[in-house]
Amino acid sequence: MATQTSTAKPGAKQGFEEFCRETFDFKKAFGKPEALKGYRVLSCTQYILGPSCASYLAELGAEVIKIEAPRRGEAMRHTTPFNEPFLYPLSRWVPERGTGLGFLGANPNEYFISLDFHRPEGQAILKKLAAKSDVMVENYRPGTFERWGIGYRQLKEINPRLVYCWGPGRVRASYDILGQSQGGNFGMTGKQEFLGGAPSKHTIWLADYWGGMMGAVQILAALYWRDKISGEGTFTEYSQVHGVTRQLEYALPLYGRHGITRERWGNWDTQLCVHGIIKCGKSSYPKSENPQESEEGYILVSAYEDKDFARLCQAVGDGNLAGKYGKHDARVKAKSQMEIYPWLEKWAADKTKEQVAAILDKADINNQPVWNSKEVANHPHWLERGAVQWLDDPTYGDLLHQGPAYKMSETPPRLKWALKPVGADNEHILGKLAGLSSEDLRRLEEQECI
Amino acid sequence: MLLICPSCKTKNFLDPYPFWNFKGNTKCAGCGKIWRLETSVGACVAGPDASDGNPDLLPGFAEKPDYSPISGPGLTRSAPRARPTSVCRPIPIERNVRGKIVSGHPLKKEDLVGSRPRFIQEGM
Numbered sequence: 001m002a003t004q005t006s007t008a009k010p011g012a013k014q015g016f017e018e019f020c021r022e023t024f025d026f027k028k029a030f031g032k033p034e035a036l037k038g039y040r041v042l043s044c045t046q047y048i049l050g051p052s053c054a055s056y057l058a059e060l061g062a063e064v065i066k067i068e069a070p071r072r073g074e075a076m077r078h079t080t081p082f083n084e085p086f087l088y089p090l091s092r093w094v095p096e097r098g099t100g101l102g103f104l105g106a107n108p109n110e111y112f113i114s115l116d117f118h119r120p121e122g123q124a125i126l127k128k129l130a131a132k133s134d135v136m137v138e139n140y141r142p143g144t145f146e147r148w149g150i151g152y153r154q155l156k157e158i159n160p161r162l163v164y165c166w167g168p169g170r171v172r173a174s175y176d177i178l179g180q181s182q183g184g185n186f187g188m189t190g191k192q193e194f195l196g197g198a199p200s201k202h203t204i205w206l207a208d209y210w211g212g213m214m215g216a217v218q219i220l221a222a223l224y225w226r227d228k229i230s231g232e233g234t235f236t237e238y239s240q241v242h243g244v245t246r247q248l249e250y251a252l253p254l255y256g257r258h259g260i261t262r263e264r265w266g267n268w269d270t271q272l273c274v275h276g277i278i279k280c281g282k283s284s285y286p287k288s289e290n291p292q293e294s295e296e297g298y299i300l301v302s303a304y305e306d307k308d309f310a311r312l313c314q315a316v317g318d319g320n321l322a323g324k325y326g327k328h329d330a331r332v333k334a335k336s337q338m339e340i341y342p343w344l345e346k347w348a349a350d351k352t353k354e355q356v357a358a359i360l361d362k363a364d365i366n367n368q369p370v371w372n373s374k375e376v377a378n379h380p381h382w383l384e385r386g387a388v389q390w391l392d393d394p395t396y397g398d399l400l401h402q403g404p405a406y407k408m409s410e411t412p413p414r415l416k417w418a419l420k421p422v423g424a425d426n427e428h429i430l431g432k433l434a435g436l437s438s439e440d441l442r443r444l445e446e447q448e449c450i
Numbered sequence: 451m452l453l454i455c456p457s458c459k460t461k462n463f464l465d466p467y468p469f470w471n472f473k474g475n476t477k478c479a480g481c482g483k484i485w486r487l488e489t490s491v492g493a494c495v496a497g498p499d500a501s502d503g504n505p506d507l508l509p510g511f512a513e514k515p516d517y518s519p520i521s522g523p524g525l526t527r528s529a530p531r532a533r534p535t536s537v538c539r540p541i542p543i544e545r546n547v548r549g550k551i552v553s554g555h556p557l558k559k560e561d562l563v564g565s566r567p568r569f570i571q572e573g574m
Binding site: 014034071072075086087089091092093094095096097098141172173307390394395396397398400420421423424 | 461463468470491492511513517518519541542546547548550551552553554556557558559561562564565566567572
């Protein structure tokens, strides 16, 4: 965290933290080159999985062209959160409507054009764009783009160097929640059944954003193969469901070896104790009207090694459990955990999560208060690293936006703008790449083809 | 999925979740006509055919052919609510949580310069 002190050594010009702070300063990114500048990507994508894949490339400097349905754009602009559009205009044709905030984060730095893939003229324009592009990303249902004559096999005839990335479902469109459920994640997430729990879904779209990143890795590998080795494009496919399965850790080896189905254990841990989340009885925001803030706090406590548990017991001021559960084998049993965690929560009942953290810090016990989005958004370290940025967006004004989570010294990723209205770059992109005149553009616009 | 009403050309947007595998009646939010249709894994496989009776499910939202929105009780389905303050309608704002300008309210065509809000381009 930001409080780490300098570790300057004799002879070094600066300490390591100062070196990193200066090297990775996200505010200096615009003075440095971009790793993927010169690569052009077509993003015929919707919702999060496909869009996030293309946007990761845009953060690294690729010219990403997002192609949406004319005027109303793709579905994600309208769906989250709960049909409450917040950023206006949706497009120059529909200024009284807006784009929902769920669209942000998956489409930064992109150029936005509109095109109706159903129409032969729209398909012809897409082919012109594909002929001049390095990558195309789409996540329509299986065979849809082939049916329209603009799938991989057709576009390969036009541009054999094209890297074509497709993220489908086999018999249905894939959504994050379907992928997480089918991939095996929900089955082991959530509280124990005998404590009133059930399988639990992740509120955030982990499978979407993780899947997008995997798609971007595939694309970079395919570009390397093309540019350094073969000269040929690649057809890549990514399963959102199997991407979830890829994250199931030891659950599958465990089943393969012993036939044991991995169980849910909620906010505790089946292998380690103490290693879980406890409830603190006092709210950090007792006067807030927002239930997400006024609820009691929670904190992660990790003290599973015997010596750590002994210090935890000392900090809590109870020697009985230190003796009874001094050895991890005794602590980790289910019945033991059902005694230990309530004991910790009883101790924390008159404290906020910050007060518990202060006591545990003093005792050198690993801990981390569970932070809400307000706390993350305002944390100076997040803001200093650019993981969260106040962005002066050229279209929508002052927006709080996630920045890239990683740093690069020579070719840093960067955030240029959050999004644009549907079709905002029609003239610029379609004129430049598809050779359309202003008369063509006007006619296609009147016909709602763009 | 989109149901363009054969009668009045209203665009009725059918939410993919409830209409994913569906067989029954829905109602055009524009003219109120009942249409029977069948969907399978998110695609329409039968209909829409004119029908009568009550709708089994309403569209999520709808637009007239001139893109003006249609919504309201009995016309469209209300969206799910996660909190009591969610009214499932846009909450217009002009400034964000730190008091700076954001384009957070409905605009008119004359409010734009190209695709950008005039007050962003030229300042308030």
